[in-house]
Amino acid sequence: MSLTVPNEAAAAANYPPQGLTPTHEQIVRHLRRANRVAERATLLGHHPFGAVLVGPDQETVLMEQGNVDTVNHAESVLARVAALNFTPGYLWSCTLYTSVEPCCMCAGTMYWANIGRVVFGMTEKRLLEATGDHAENPTMSVDCRYVFDRCQKRVEVIGPVADVEAEVMEVQRRFWSSR
Secondary structure (H helix, E strand, O other): OOOOOOEEEEEEHHHOOOOOOOOOOHHHHHHHHHHHHHHHHHHHHOOOEEEEOOOOOOOOOOEEEEOOOOOOOOOHHHHHHHHHOHHHOOOOEEEEEEEEEOOOHHHHHHHHOOEEEEEEEOOHHHHHHHHOOOOOOOOOOOOHHHOOOOOOOOOOOEEEOOHHHHHHHHHHHHHHOOO
């Protein structure tokens, strides 16, 4: 059995616009904030991943979340809490910024929370360069676009973003080399 994904026109007809398109300056600023949230997570003894939810105006920061543990990633926790506090229609117009590309679990959670756009600084493949075969982070080699491309709703994906990639990698390398 194959999955039938509606064409873009049909998907667009069923969902409201995804809010303003973020400018390059907004993308870089919010990704840097997500990376600071990731650094803060390490001070709490957690892995260095951070996520920020921004409203449809691409300026208002609604929530931020650092990583908690191996099943409560920053993006998943943020998406679940957002789904409890905002309507699906509103979330569809929001953007989730995350330091590192969301894993397939996080991508699925964002999809079910109805978050319409995700922006990430560094890919999962680059993360693997920082973590290696570390037992605490057995990186999954599944591109988030692979997950979103198989969904009925069209989630917009922006990333990786070259302007912040080195900064994100530095936080990752610093953390994983000390473990």
